[in-house]
Amino acid sequence: MTSNTAIATAYSQLIADIGACARECGRSEGDVTLLAVSKTRTATEVGAAYRAGARHFGENYLQDALPKVDAFSTQREDYPDLCWHFIGALQSNKTRDVASHFSWVHTIDRIKIARRLDSARPDNLPPLNVCLQVNLHNEPQKAGISPDDLPELLDLLAELPRLAVRGLMIIPATHADPASAFDALSALFTRLTPVDAERRLLWNTQSMGMSGDYRAAIAAGSTMVRIGTALFGARQT
Numbered sequence: 001m002t003s004n005t006a007i008a009t010a011y012s013q014l015i016a017d018i019g020a021c022a023r024e025c026g027r028s029e030g031d032v033t034l035l036a037v038s039k040t041r042t043a044t045e046v047g048a049a050y051r052a053g054a055r056h057f058g059e060n061y062l063q064d065a066l067p068k069v070d071a072f073s074t075q076r077e078d079y080p081d082l083c084w085h086f087i088g089a090l091q092s093n094k095t096r097d098v099a100s101h102f103s104w105v106h107t108i109d110r111i112k113i114a115r116r117l118d119s120a121r122p123d124n125l126p127p128l129n130v131c132l133q134v135n136l137h138n139e140p141q142k143a144g145i146s147p148d149d150l151p152e153l154l155d156l157l158a159e160l161p162r163l164a165v166r167g168l169m170i171i172p173a174t175h176a177d178p179a180s181a182f183d184a185l186s187a188l189f190t191r192l193t194p195v196d197a198e199r200r201l202l203w204n205t206q207s208m209g210m211s212g213d214y215r216a217a218i219a220a221g222s223t224m225v226r227i228g229t230a231l232f233g234a235r236q237t
């Protein structure tokens, strides 16, 4: 387990570097949110990152995430702004738990899952924020929707009142140049900006960049970098 001090140090270094990167690209520091990817990490490590300043946490594996989410929701006074993002592959039978435990889902790539999330989103919670995961080159083994199919999915999503459509997400192919994938995502994001004023206000998220490539992602326009290793240390496998 990574010590609280190590997490606090890594967090301040990351925030300084993300801010510096944004300024170098002519953007402002506040444009880029750090999403702390806490998959496989303990609740103690999440708590340390929160006290260091992190507010957004990303989880991939529902079974690991649920006990953590529940543990923090019983300590709301100590962690009032803790916000959970689901960033893993999402199967139909998981949608109910995701809709009730998370504020964001980054991995929407088909309408069926979106409809299930919409109907399972509890009425006492605000709409679930969603990003559409893009598979730029239609890689067969990878999640994500092809850019050609995005406009139709966006139209269908507009009819789901319990979802707030926030933007796009990408995990670049391992063999590809991440910078060109980030540029492509950014161009898609701009092209798909809704004309409807209300929907346009929410459309503000480009979820891209991880520990190894967040600088390139910020240069391309990322608004949310998903960082695990550079904050918490190497993951045990």
Ligand SMILES: *Cc1c(COP(=O)(O)O)cnc(C)c1O
Residues within 6 Å of the ligand: 037, 039, 060, 087, 088, 171, 210, 211, 212, 226, 227, 228, 229, 230
């Ligand atoms: C694990 C993961 C990350 C974080 O990766 P690091 O290289 O540890 O920063 C980001 N995004 C997704 C979707 C992930 O699964």
